[in-house]
Amino acid sequence: MSAATGSNILHFALVGTPNSGKTALFNAITGSRQKVANYPGVTVERKAGIIQTPSGHRVNLTDLPGTYSLRGRSPDEEITRDIVLGRLASEAPPDLLLCVADATNLRIALRLVIELKQVGCPLMLVLNMIDIARHRGIDIDLKKLSQELGIPVVTSAAVRRGGTEDLMRRMDEIIANFKRGENASTWKPPTSTELRAAQREADRIIRAAVSQPARPDTRTGKIDAVLLHPVAGLLILLCVLFVMFQAVFAWAKPVMDLISVGFDWLGVQTHDLLPEGLLQSFIQNGVISGVGNVIVFLPQILILFLFILLLEDLGYMARAAFLMDRVMGGAGLHGRAFIPLLSSFACAIPGIMATRVIDNRRDRLTTILVAPLMTCSARIPVYTLIISAFIPNKTVWNWFGLQGLVMFGLYAAGIVSALAVAFVANHFFWRESATPPFMLELPDYKVPRVRSVAIGVYTRAVMFLKRAGTTIFSMMVLIWFLASFPRPPEGATAPAIDYSLAAILGRWLEPVLAPVGFNWHIDVALIPGMAAREVAVAALGTVYAIEGGKEAAAQIGQMLASQWSLATALALLAWYIFAPQCASTLAVIKRETGSWKWMALTFGYMLSLAYIASFITFHVAVALGAG
Amino acid sequence: MSDRHRAQQRVPLGVERKGFRGHIDAIAAYDAPSGIPPAELERRLLELGFVEGAKIEILHEGLVGRDPIAVRVNHATIALRRREAMAILVS
Numbered sequence: 001m002s003a004a005t006g007s008n009i010l011h012f013a014l015v016g017t018p019n020s021g022k023t024a025l026f027n028a029i030t031g032s033r034q035k036v037a038n039y040p041g042v043t044v045e046r047k048a049g050i051i052q053t054p055s056g057h058r059v060n061l062t063d064l065p066g067t068y069s070l071r072g073r074s075p076d077e078e079i080t081r082d083i084v085l086g087r088l089a090s091e092a093p094p095d096l097l098l099c100v101a102d103a104t105n106l107r108i109a110l111r112l113v114i115e116l117k118q119v120g121c122p123l124m125l126v127l128n129m130i131d132i133a134r135h136r137g138i139d140i141d142l143k144k145l146s147q148e149l150g151i152p153v154v155t156s157a158a159v160r161r162g163g164t165e166d167l168m169r170r171m172d173e174i175i176a177n178f179k180r181g182e183n184a185s186t187w188k189p190p191t192s193t194e195l196r197a198a199q200r201e202a203d204r205i206i207r208a209a210v211s212q213p214a215r216p217d218t219r220t221g222k223i224d225a226v227l228l229h230p231v232a233g234l235l236i237l238l239c240v241l242f243v244m245f246q247a248v249f250a251w252a253k254p255v256m257d258l259i260s261v262g263f264d265w266l267g268v269q270t271h272d273l274l275p276e277g278l279l280q281s282f283i284q285n286g287v288i289s290g291v292g293n294v295i296v297f298l299p300q301i302l303i304l305f306l307f308i309l310l311l312e313d314l315g316y317m318a319r320a321a322f323l324m325d326r327v328m329g330g331a332g333l334h335g336r337a338f339i340p341l342l343s344s345f346a347c348a349i350p351g352i353m354a355t356r357v358i359d360n361r362r363d364r365l366t367t368i369l370v371a372p373l374m375t376c377s378a379r380i381p382v383y384t385l386i387i388s389a390f391i392p393n394k395t396v397w398n399w400f401g402l403q404g405l406v407m408f409g410l411y412a413a414g415i416v417s418a419l420a421v422a423f424v425a426n427h428f429f430w431r432e433s434a435t436p437p438f439m440l441e442l443p444d445y446k447v448p449r450v451r452s453v454a455i456g457v458y459t460r461a462v463m464f465l466k467r468a469g470t471t472i473f474s475m476m477v478l479i480w481f482l483a484s485f486p487r488p489p490e491g492a493t494a495p496a497i498d499y500s501l502a503a504i505l506g507r508w509l510e511p512v513l514a515p516v517g518f519n520w521h522i523d524v525a526l527i528p529g530m531a532a533r534e535v536a537v538a539a540l541g542t543v544y545a546i547e548g549g550k551e552a553a554a555q556i557g558q559m560l561a562s563q564w565s566l567a568t569a570l571a572l573l574a575w576y577i578f579a580p581q582c583a584s585t586l587a588v589i590k591r592e593t594g595s596w597k598w599m600a601l602t603f604g605y606m607l608s609l610a611y612i613a614s615f616i617t618f619h620v621a622v623a624l625g626a627g
Numbered sequence: 628m629s630d631r632h633r634a635q636q637r638v639p640l641g642v643e644r645k646g647f648r649g650h651i652d653a654i655a656a657y658d659a660p661s662g663i664p665p666a667e668l669e670r671r672l673l674e675l676g677f678v679e680g681a682k683i684e685i686l687h688e689g690l691v692g693r694d695p696i697a698v699r700v701n702h703a704t705i706a707l708r709r710r711e712a713m714a715i716l717v718s
Contacts, residue, residue, distance in 0.1 A: 071670070192673055203678070228686075325695050330691070442706050
C-alpha cells in the first residue's frame with residue numbers, strides 16, 4: 001500500500017501489439033471518462049482516464065500506442081518506449097504495465113512480454129478476448145502460463161458485460177502487494193539473435209501452457225476467401241466505399257433538414273425579439289445562421305466516422321490496406337497509407353495525424369502531401385449546396401441518383417488526383433531512395449462492440465463541435481463584420497454590402513479569379529473559408545443574406561441558382577477538389593513534418609491545381625453552353 | 628524432381644504461389660531486394676513471428692503481380708510484399 005498512500009494516485013499503462021484489442025479494453029474500463037490529447041511537443045495521441053478499483057484506489061490508466069517491440073521505429077512507438085522506460089519527463093513513470101494480448105493469437109504478444117520483463121517495472125499479462133479463445137476451443141493453462149512467464153496473468157473479454165471484473169480485482173491484489181524499490185531496467189534494443197531466442201522461448205511456453213483445438217477456427221479464412229479475392233475483393237471494397245458515400249449523402253438528410261429548420265426558427269424568433277438594427281443583424285445573420293450552417297453537417301460527419309470505426313473494429317481496414325497496396329504502390333504510396341487517406345475523407349487533420357503509423361519518413365511525407373486532396377467532410381457542405389442547387393434531382397440508368405453520382409465523381413476526382421500527385425512526388429523527390437516495406441498483421445474478424453464504436457464517434461462529435469464553437473464561430477463573426485462595415489452612406493441606393501470591407505476585398509480579388517468564373521461574392525466567401533472550408537457556405541449565406549434581406553438566408557441554394565451560371569457552379573466544385581482552403585490542415589502539416597517547406601509546397605501545388613482545374617472547367621462548360 | 632528431393636530444397640517464400648505450405652528454414656535478409664537495411668528487415672520479420680521452424684502457408688495473393696501475399700505463420704496472418712518475402716527461405 002506504500003505506493004498507493006505515497007502519491008494518492010497510481011499510474012498504470014496498457015501496452016500491447018496492434019490488434020490486441022487494447023483500445024477496446026481501454027474503452028471498456030474507462031468508458032466516457034477518458035481524455036484524448038497530445039503528448040507535448042509531438043502529435044502522438046495521448047489517451048488516459050482515471051478509474052477506480054473495487055477497493056477504492058484511484059488509477060490513472062494510459063492507453064499507449066500499439067507496438068511489436070520497444071525499439072521505437074516510429075514516433076508512436078517511441079512514445080510507448082519512453083513511457084514504459086520512464087524516460088518521458090512530462091509523464092509519471094508507470095507503477096504497473098498491463099501487457100494486453102489477444103488470447104487467440106499469443107505468439108507475437110508473448111515475445112513482447114519477454115522483452116517487457118527486462119524493463120523492471122511490475123508487469124501483468126492480460127489475455128484479452130478470452131471469450132473468443134474459449135469459444136474456439138483454445139485451452140490456456142493460466143497457472144502454467146503465469147509460472148513460466150514469472151508474472152501474474154489475468155483474463156478479460158472487453159466486449160462482454162462484466163468481462164473486465166477479474167482484471168479490476170487483480171489490480172487491487174497487485175496494489176495491495178506493491179513493493180517499492182523496483183528493479184532497474186536492463187532493457188536495450190534486442191539484436192536479431194535475442195529476438196530469435198525470445199520468440200523460441202515464447203513458442204516453448206505456448207507449447208507448455210496452451211492447447212490448440214483439433215479443428216481450428218476457419219471463419220476468418222472463409223470470409224477472407226471472398227473479401228481478399230484478387231478481383232471480388234477489390235469490387236467489394238469499391239462497393240463498401242460507394243455505400244459509405246451514398247449513406248453520408250442520403251441518410252443524413254432528414255436530420256440535417258431538422259437542424260436547418262431548427263436554426264431558421266431560432267433566427268426568426270430572435271429577429272422578432274430584438275429591435276431592428278446592428279445587434280439584430282449580428283445575432284441572426286452572424287451568429288445563428290453562421291453556426292447553424294456549420295452544425296447542420298454534424299450528422300454527415302458522424303455517419304462517416306461511424307463507417308470508419310466500424311470497418312476498423314471489424315478488422316476490415318487492414319484488408320483494405322492489403323487490397324490497395326499494389327494499386328497505391330503503383331502511385332508510390334504504402335498500403336498502410338490507405339488508412340490515413342481514408343480517415344482524410346472525414347478530415348485531413350486526423351488523417352495526417354494517422355500517418356504516424358507509417359514508420360518510413362518518405363512514405364509518410366508523400367501521404368501527408370496528398371492527404372488534403374481526399375474529399376474531407378468540410379467539403380461536403382460546399383458540394384451539397386452547389387449540387388442540390390444546380391444538379392437536377394433525377395434518376396439515371398434506373399438506379400443511381402444523379403446528385404449522388406456527381407458527388408461520387410467529385411470524390412473519385414480527389415482520389416485520382418491524389419494518386420497522380422503521389423506518383424509525381426515519387427519520381428520527383430524520391431528518385432534515389434528505395435521502396436520501404438509493407439508488412440501488416442491481418443487480425444481475425446470480430447463483431448464490433450457498440451459501446452466502443454459509440455465512444456469513438458462521440459469523441460469525434462465533441463471535437464467537431466468544439467471546432468464549430470471556436471474557430472468557425474469567430475470566423476463567422478469576422479465575415480459578418482467584413483460584410484457589415486463600413487455602413488452604407490446616408491441615402492445609398494445599392495445594397496449595403498456593396499460598401500463593405502468584404503466587397504473591397506472581393507473586388508480586389510476579382511480580376512485574379514474572374515478567369516475561372518468566380519464573381520466577387522464567391523471571392524469574399526473564399527477568404528473566411530480559409531479557416532475551415534465549410535465556413536464558405538455560411539459566408540455565402542451571410543453575404544447574400546445581408547445583400548438580399550433576411551428572407552434570403554433561408555434558401556442559399558435557391559439564391560445561388562438564380563445568381564450563378566452552371567459554369568460558375570461547376571468551376572467552384574472543381575476549385576474545391578483541390579484548393580488548400582483550410583488553415584488548420586496547413587498548420588498540422590507544418591507540425592507533423594516539422595518544416596515550413598512542406599507546408600508551403602502543399603499550399604502551392606494545391607492552389608495551382610485548383611486554379612488550373614476551375615479555369616478548364618469554367619471554359620469547357622461555357623463552350624458547351626452552360627455559361 | 629521427386630517429392631522427396633523437393634522437400635529438402637530451400638526456396639524463398641517470395642517465389643511461392645497461393646496454397647504453398649511448409650516451414651521456415653532460415654531468414655536470409657541479405658539476399659532480399661528490400662528497401663530497408665538487411666539487419667533491420669531481419670529484425671522486423673522476427674518481430675512478426677517469422678522464426679525458423681514456424682509453419683507457413685500462403686493464403687492469399689494480390690491482383691497485380693500476385694502481390695502482396697497474406698501468409699499464415701503458425702496462428703497469425705501477416706501481409707507482406709513478395710520482395711520482402713524473398714528473405715524468408717522455406718521448404
